[in-house]
Amino acid sequence: xxxxxxxxxxxxxxxxxxxxxxxxxxxxxxxxxxxxxxxxxxxxxxxxxxxxxxxxxxxxxxxxxxxxxxxxxxxxxxxxxxxxxxxxxxxxxxxxxxxxxxxxxxxxxxxxxxxxxxxxxxxxxxxxxxxxxxxxxxxxxxxxxxxxxxxxxxxxxxxxxxxxxxxxxxxxxxxxxxxxxxxxxxxxxxxxxxxxxxxxxxxxxxxxxxxxxxxxxxxxxxxxxxxxxxxxxxxxxxxxxxxxxxxxxxxxxxxxxxxxxxxxxxxxxxxxxxxxxxxxxxxxxxxxxxxxxxxxxxxxxxxxxxxxxxxxxxxxxxxxxxxxxxxxxxxxxxxxxxxxxxxxxxxxxxxx
Amino acid sequence: xxxxxxxxxxxxxxxxxxxxxxxxxxxxxxxxxxxxxxxxxxxxxxxxxxxxxxxxxxxxxxxxxxxxxxxxxxxxxxxxxxxxxxxxxxxxxxxxxxxxxxxxxxxxxxxxxxxxxxxxxxxxxxxxxxxxxxxxxxxxxxxxxxxxxxxxxxxxxxxxxxxxxxxxxxxxxxxxxxxxxxxxxxxxxxxxxxxxxxxxxxxxxxxxxxxxxxxxxxxxxxxxxxxxxxxxxxxxxxxxxxxxxxxxxxxxxxxxxxxxxxxxxxxxxxxxxxxxxxxxxxxxxxxxxxxxxxxxxxxxxxxxxxxxxxxxxxxxxxxxxxxxxxxxxxxxxxxxxxxxxxxxxxxxxxxx
Numbered sequence: 281x282x283x284x285x286x287x288x289x290x291x292x293x294x295x296x297x298x299x300x301x302x303x304x305x306x307x308x309x310x311x312x313x314x315x316x317x318x319x320x321x322x323x324x325x326x327x328x329x330x331x332x333x334x335x336x337x338x339x340x341x342x343x344x345x346x347x348x349x350x351x352x353x354x355x356x357x358x359x360x361x362x363x364x365x366x367x368x369x370x371x372x373x374x375x376x377x378x379x380x381x382x383x384x385x386x387x388x389x390x391x392x393x394x395x396x397x398x399x400x401x402x403x404x405x406x407x408x409x410x411x412x413x414x415x416x417x418x419x420x421x422x423x424x425x426x427x428x429x430x431x432x433x434x435x436x437x438x439x440x441x442x443x444x445x446x447x448x449x450x451x452x453x454x455x456x457x458x459x460x461x462x463x464x465x466x467x468x469x470x471x472x473x474x475x476x477x478x479x480x481x482x483x484x485x486x487x488x489x490x491x492x493x494x495x496x497x498x499x500x501x502x503x504x505x506x507x508x509x510x511x512x513x514x515x516x517x518x519x520x521x522x523x524x525x526x527x528x529x530x531x532x533x534x535x536x537x538x539x540x541x542x543x544x545x546x547x548x549x550x551x552x553x554x555x556x557x558x559x560x561x562x563x564x565x566x567x568x569x570x571x572x573x574x575x576x577x578x579x580x581x582x583x584x585x586x587x588x589x590x591x592x593x594x595x596x597x598x599x600x601x602x603x604x605x606x607x608x609x610x611x612x613x614x615x616x617x618x619x620x621x622x623x624x625x626x627x628x629x630x631x632x
Numbered sequence: 633x634x635x636x637x638x639x640x641x642x643x644x645x646x647x648x649x650x651x652x653x654x655x656x657x658x659x660x661x662x663x664x665x666x667x668x669x670x671x672x673x674x675x676x677x678x679x680x681x682x683x684x685x686x687x688x689x690x691x692x693x694x695x696x697x698x699x700x701x702x703x704x705x706x707x708x709x710x711x712x713x714x715x716x717x718x719x720x721x722x723x724x725x726x727x728x729x730x731x732x733x734x735x736x737x738x739x740x741x742x743x744x745x746x747x748x749x750x751x752x753x754x755x756x757x758x759x760x761x762x763x764x765x766x767x768x769x770x771x772x773x774x775x776x777x778x779x780x781x782x783x784x785x786x787x788x789x790x791x792x793x794x795x796x797x798x799x800x801x802x803x804x805x806x807x808x809x810x811x812x813x814x815x816x817x818x819x820x821x822x823x824x825x826x827x828x829x830x831x832x833x834x835x836x837x838x839x840x841x842x843x844x845x846x847x848x849x850x851x852x853x854x855x856x857x858x859x860x861x862x863x864x865x866x867x868x869x870x871x872x873x874x875x876x877x878x879x880x881x882x883x884x885x886x887x888x889x890x891x892x893x894x895x896x897x898x899x900x901x902x903x904x905x906x907x908x909x910x911x912x913x914x915x916x917x918x919x920x921x922x923x924x925x926x927x928x929x930x931x932x933x934x935x936x937x938x939x940x941x942x943x944x945x946x947x948x949x950x951x952x953x954x955x956x957x958x959x960x961x962x963x964x965x966x967x968x969x970x971x972x973x974x975x976x977x978x979x980x981x982x983x984x
Contacts, residue, residue: 283806284832287731290864291869308689316683325682325878331668333847334880350683362916363715364919366871376749399869425639454635480636488688495685497879510640517643517751519718523849526878528675530685553947566633 291399300596304619309596310462311434311573313492313548315615317530318540319593324533328526337525338513343586344528346485353416357505360512363522364485365462366585367537368511370396372501376456376513377402379425386415386600388605390434413438413567413575417447427443427452432458432468432570435600435610439570448573449478456507458482460626463571465490465545466552472502479504482511489572489606490545491534496527525617548572551612558623562630574611578630586629593625643751652948661948661963663786663815663925665900666819667967669882670892673845676885680878689877690865696880699887704824708724709857712864713883715874717814717838717851720863722748724834724853727866727911728808729754731777732923734805740957742782742812747775764925765919769799779804782812784820784922787952787962791820791922800832810834813942817897818904824854829858831836834863841885841924842897848879874962900924904965910975914982926963930982935959938981945977 300307316322338440341361349356362368362472375398377383380403385393389404397404413436420427427448432439438503459471461483471483487498501511504512515522536542550576556566559576566576577583587599598610613619647779652659677923693713701708714720725748732755737745739758751754759771765788772779779800784791801809804942811823813835823835839850839881853863867874875883886893904926908918911928929935939951939961947970965971 281834284808285858286729287807288858289727289730289866291865310688312688313686315686317685322682322684325680326678328677330674330677330882333669333673334665334667334844336662336846337849340961363871364873366873370870375638375641376639378641395869401896402815455639456636478786480634490687494688497689497873497876506640513643514641514751517747518722519715521718523850524714524849524879526882527876530682530878583951 289457292468302612303488304594306618308614308622309610310597310620311489311571311612312493313489313544313572314493314618315492315544315612316596317492320533320537320540321530323530325526327599328507328529333525337521337523337528339516339520341523341528341531344500344523344531344535345450346557347532348502351535352502354475354502358475358502360501360503360508360515364488364497365460365484367404367497367522368484368499368501369458369460370409371511371514372450372458372484373402375399375510376458376507379455381423381425383426383428384420384424385428388433388434388461389428390430391600394429408454408461409433409436414527414592415440415444417451419519420448421451424455425453426455428460429458430462431471432463432466432572434463435575435598435605436568436607437569437571437573437575440493441468445469445471445474447581449474449481453480454458456480456482458484462487462490463489465541465575466570467549473616475502475504476589480504482507486533487534489626492544493530493534495528498523498527500559517539548613551619555611555613555619555623561624562623562626572613574613575608576611577608583609589629590622590625593626595622641688649864651872656946658966658970660966660970660974661962662798662846663841663923663962663964664846665841665924666965666970667844667896669844670886670889672885672889672892673882676881677878680809680881685877687872689875690878691872693870693880693883693886696852696875696883696887699884700854700939703887703892704854705738705828706827706854709853710827710860712853712855712860713869713875714851714853714867716840716849717812717836718744719849719874720851720853722834723814723863723866723870724810724836725749725752725754727827727862728859729778730811733775733777735778736776737780737782738770738785740765740788741780742783742786742814743952745780761785761788766848767792769796772800775805776804776807778807780812781810781811781816781892783823784815784818786815787925787927787950787957787960788921789919789921789925789927794814795937797823797826798823801826801833805832808832810836812836815841817893818922818924819901820922823935829853834859835909839883839886843893844896845882845886845929849873850879850883867952880977900965903968903971907963907965907971907975911978913974914978918982926965928963929960935961938978940972942977947977
């Protein structure tokens with residue numbers, strides 16, 4: 281090994297789900313929304329002033345900050361915009377978790393958290409979820425360097441309510457608490473309303489799931505002026521212009537189309553609940569989902585078997601070869617037609 | 633100060649130039665290209681499949697990697713794409729500069745380098761440029777943790793040639809050498825051809841200047857497979873999808889329109905050289921520019937005076953209140969018409 285190679289960062293990257301590029305495949309493995317973005321976003325992109333793309337974008341995505349602030353009864357000083365919620369979360373870990381005490385998060389949760397801790401050298405301690413994958417709030421009472429809770433949690437799909445979040449906040453006044461609400465729009469309590477009460481609370485969200493804009497990389501955070509100004513300083517020390525003008529344009533139009541948003545979210549929730557019922561009828565144990573995916577296991581077939589069987593039949597779901605969840609599948613909720621195909625295949629496998 | 637505030641990152645962010653939002657202002661302060669992006673990019677964006685933006689983008693921007701690799705006689709394994717060259721450089725600093733020895737760069741150069749060093753806790757040592765703002769290659773011979781050279785350099789606009797770069801590389805075989813070529817297309821030697829010879833060389837470029845796509849945030853790096861795979865691992869540990877589908881679409885179309893690219897770049901160079909001549913006629917000392925901006929000083933007026941005078945008359949240029957360059961102005965090359973207005977104002981100031 282040459283001398284310069286010794287100073288390369290040695291890191292194991294996060295491995296995302298397969299992204300097969302084939303129209304015939306039913307892709308239920310990346311928690312993408314099966315519906316297109318709002319027609320308002322399409323219209324705005326069609327009218328994009330391409331001739332002005334020679335100019336830098338608004339560094340803080342101000343027009344979107346203003347829309348989101350108004351939506352939640354906050355001010356733009358309470359809103360931060362980034363290049364997808366991964367960018368927002370990575371910058372937040374950097375900005376807020378500088379204690380020598382470990383940060384706390386569940387052992388089963390979004391698999392990027394330990395990756396960021398490793399990258400940023402943040403000590404962390406995993407708090408095991410219970411046998412039903414529920415998070416125990418008391419695990420987060422001991423002294424710590426920060427708390428991160430995905431609510432709803434991934435890949436379990438389970439949500440906790442307001443009392444749980446308030447309990448966590450009441451017992452964690454000396455650290456920053458991040459509530460990662462990537463899936464919140466699919467039917468659960470959002471902690472954004474608590475931002476004005478708890479100065480140490482940061483809530484992150486994304487346009488990738490409920491707004492059907494995964495392809496445009498739009499994430500955001502809500503918090504006190506103190507947290508947001510610190511986050512902005514870290515962003516400005518790293519990459520001043522994370523959101524391009526096209527993404528900003530699409531996001532603003534999408535954010536203002538409440539009707540389409542509600543309509544598609546409700547449709548996904550309806551399809552989700554119908555699919556869960558069908559799967560339960562086939563003997564699956566399916567977690568109560570507050571997200572756009574189902575987390576399921578079957579007593580007679582291993583998750584890996586089912587995963588391979590579906591894959592061979594052109595349906596991609598997500599299988600994690602990880603302790604405690606290696607017999608579960610994470611199945612994104614697609615269109616009714618896609619879920620019908622999934623259920624047909626599973627019926628064939630199970631009832632012969 | 634509450635307990636949680638003690639663990640917030642304390643950092644002074646990079647402060648970008650003013651971005652006045654007023655059509656009447658002539659904006660020569662952000663090194664933006666005065667011409668619109670390629671008509672091919674416009675066409676591609678008009679045809680963007682908005683209905684498919686519900687899907688995640690290609691994580692590595694593969695179609696663009698392939699075009700750029702072919703353009704430079706490399707393979708996609710030699711190309712990395714990021715959210716603007718700031719993103720690419722920040723990730724590179726993180727990936728490659730993990731030595732305890734200081735990295736070296738000129739005292740007068742892109743002002744983001746010390747910001748990243750502070751953020752990432754990378755030790756650094758500044759090597760003063762000479763009285764004519766030239767970089768002395770011998771300053772980079774001593775043992776170090778890495779070398780970063782902007783070529784052409786900013787804000788000086790000055791370039792060094794192939795011999796200089798090779799000299800730096802021949803004397804730095806034990807560290808990674810980054811050549812930041814943000815402005816390279818405006819008429820100087822590109823070190824990309826050396827990537828296949830020096831495994832420790834990383835060359836970064838951007839579509840923000842010569843391709844008129846600052847609004848779309850597209851940056852790239854060229855290097856050996858070893859460097860690029862390390863960079864990709866760091867990216868995948870931070871934010872897997874930095875480039876959205878619209879940016880990727882615009883970038884691919886722009887990269888393939890060589891004719892428009894050459895045409896606008898040559899036009900900017902011609903306007904630059906004519907403006908430099910006019911300014912010299914007014915008594916300015918103007919550095920020989922290999923970029924899309926001019927770096928100039930006047931013996932009878934302070935830079936701050938001229939800056940304020942131009943600002944009051946609706947022309948924004950960049951003034952850095954920093955040691956050694958606080959009597960210089962950085963003036964972006966705009967259209968002929970914009971530069972005519974600039975020169976008229978300066979003529980009025982100087983010749984009364």
